[in-house]
Amino acid sequence: MSTKATRDPEATRNRILDAAEQEFAKAGLLGARTEAIASKTAVTKAMLFYYFEDKETLYKAVLERTFAKRVRAMQRMDINAAKAEVALRSFVQVFLEEISASTHMGSMFIYESIQNKGKYYQEIAIATLYAPLVAIIQRGVANGEFRKLDPVHTTVNIIGVCSFYFLVRENMKHLWHPTADLLDPEMIQQHINEAIEFILAGVRQTKK
Amino acid sequence: MSTKATRDPEATRNRILDAAEQEFAKAGLLGARTEAIASKTAVTKAMLFYYFEDKETLYKAVLERTFAKRVRAMQRMDINAAKAEVALRSFVQVFLEEISASTHMGSMFIYESIQNKGKYYQEIAIATLYAPLVAIIQRGVANGEFRKLDPVHTTVNIIGVCSFYFLVRENMKHLWHPTADLLDPEMIQQHINEAIEFILAGVRQTKK
């Protein structure tokens, strides 16, 4: 038995990934500090470079883990429901649950877009995650359930409604009150309810 | 007459602010490099520190200029129109024009929220910019034009729809095609149209 630390490679690796996710979500690839990642864990900075070639490789590993998590979540979506509205509601519901459970997803995604121009989060990932939503909208427009919408623009708008709340929570909290905690479960539930109704109302064909 | 550079303090100051805005919008306060700001201009790095005390002061100056610009834009909004829907349409229209014209606004705002936890973009700024929108929603709900909405959540959702397209353009462009330019005037016009209709449909009271 060693007197030192955990000696559990798998655990160490995951602990690094967890801390890295926090830091990258807060600062992006550019702003992230390896020292900050290390100090968030019981792991020294040297260990980061033992497990991952360099900062960028670690960043990619975090992105991949996040992507895999989202792909798994997609299996809970009923995207082929007969009614497009049911499929849409299911997609949005699961997406919101997912982003609520790991709130860094949103900011990692935004950083990847702004800082790295989507260098590591590419065509295939985007297509995998959002093509189903585009298809749902298309279907709903075609069968008259939804308004005459552009399916791609609408997809971006929907993801925006779901994500934006989490992205701007530190600024926008002042609209409630200065000490409001937008990650409080009750607040999140309110956001989920409001977002779903807003989105469905936004796409539905209205009665003439 | 000097042989050196411009010798025009006001022009130099503005040139620094313009370059700084670009860099801060791309990298945030943390990721921004003063050297990158300098090399974007005909201004040396030492000049930045002559005109602004340090990087953070420069950052604050950029934020203030952006804020002032938005406040001026608000004067073009018809937020007191009799019908809440007219006021809302006016708010959204002007907001979209503004963010389209200077696309860094959105990412500066997001960086300020995520990286700095809204340290420099505070309660007063947020209230000034968005309280009118909250009031419009409240009014529309009260007089039955709009659905039973939470005014603050809805405000965040609306700003999200307007802004998100610009924030994720480098990632989401793949949903159109890999070389799509989401800042192309035609694409922007499409976004504006889709966003306005999506938002209005999202809040309107539907006929029973």
Place this chain on the structure above:
DNA sequence: GTCTATAACCTGATAGAC
């Protein structure tokens, strides 16, 4: 006001002992 050094510090990454 503007420039060319350069000081002082920070940060990613490695060497080498255990």
Place this chain on the structure above:
DNA sequence: GTCTATCAGGTTATAGAC
């Protein structure tokens, strides 16, 4: 696998000539 020590290069900020 894990740690401490440290190096090389980058980055903010200043000094001082013009």
